[in-house]
Amino acid sequence: CMMIPESITNIIPKNPFDNVYFYHAKDAMKRLDDIDKQRVEFYNDDYSLLINTLERFYKGFLQSKCDNEGLVLPLGFLNTDHDLCKLVREIERYTPLFVVESIEDEKNKTHFLVSLRKSYTDARYTQNYTYDDFHKLYEFVKKQVKVLEYHLQPPQKNTITPQMEIDL
Numbered sequence: 249c250m251m252i253p254e255s256i257t258n259i260i261p262k263n264p265f266d267n268v269y270f271y272h273a274k275d276a277m278k279r280l281d282d283i284d285k286q287r288v289e290f291y292n293d294d295y296s297l298l299i300n301t302l303e304r305f306y307k308g309f310l311q312s313k314c315d316n317e318g319l320v321l322p323l324g325f326l327n328t329d330h331d332l333c334k335l336v337r338e339i340e341r342y343t344p345l346f347v348v349e350s351i352e353d354e355k356n357k358t359h360f361l362v363s364l365r366k367s368y369t370d371a372r373y374t375q376n377y378t379y380d381d382f383h384k385l386y387e388f389v390k391k392q393v394k395v396l397e398y399h400l401q402p403p404q405k406n407t408i409t410p411q412m413e414i415d416l
Contacts, residue, residue: 262315264400269308269326276301277393284386290379296371298382299364302389306335309396313342330368332361343399345392 265274280298282288307326313319321338336345336357346357371377 264312264316265308267308267311267315269304269311273301273304273308276304280386284383290382292371292377295377295382295385296368298385298389299368299371302364302392303330303332303335305389305393305396306332306339309339309400310335312400330365332365333358336361343395345395
């Protein structure tokens with residue numbers, strides 16, 4: 249595999265979605281979408297894949313901030329564990345991911361993220377999830393992805409179409 253020197257790649261403007269986390273997440277979403285539409289049979293490990301894909305989207309968002317906006321994260325922040333709470337806390341410095349209006353909402357959010365982390369392993373070894381469990385979580389992941397993508401989209405240029413005057 250030929251490596252292009254960083255002196256060349258660093259001067260090429262990057263799309264905010266150009267990083268390995270987003271590439272892997274988008275590839276996985278193709279399969280997950282097929283499962284959700286029941287074109288492919290749901291298998292319990294797919295629940296784990298769905299959680300891992302959400303994690304990749306979160307990490308892709310933060311990697312994009314590092315690549316394009318100078319965010320500096322501690323060494324190993326993006327690749328040492330599956331701590332969704334840590335990732336969400338960092339992302340929410342830029343955009344809200346959950347509606348949190350009370351201390352109870354914050355507790356529920358944390359509980360949900362911790363339970364996802366546990367479910368990631370449980371789905372592979374001990375817990376049986378149903379297609380309905382998968383579908384509900386898939387809908388949540390799609391909404392999270394929309395929020396992340398909306399935040400990272402480059403601003404659209406407003407183009408004013410000049411009106412033509414026609415003498416009749």
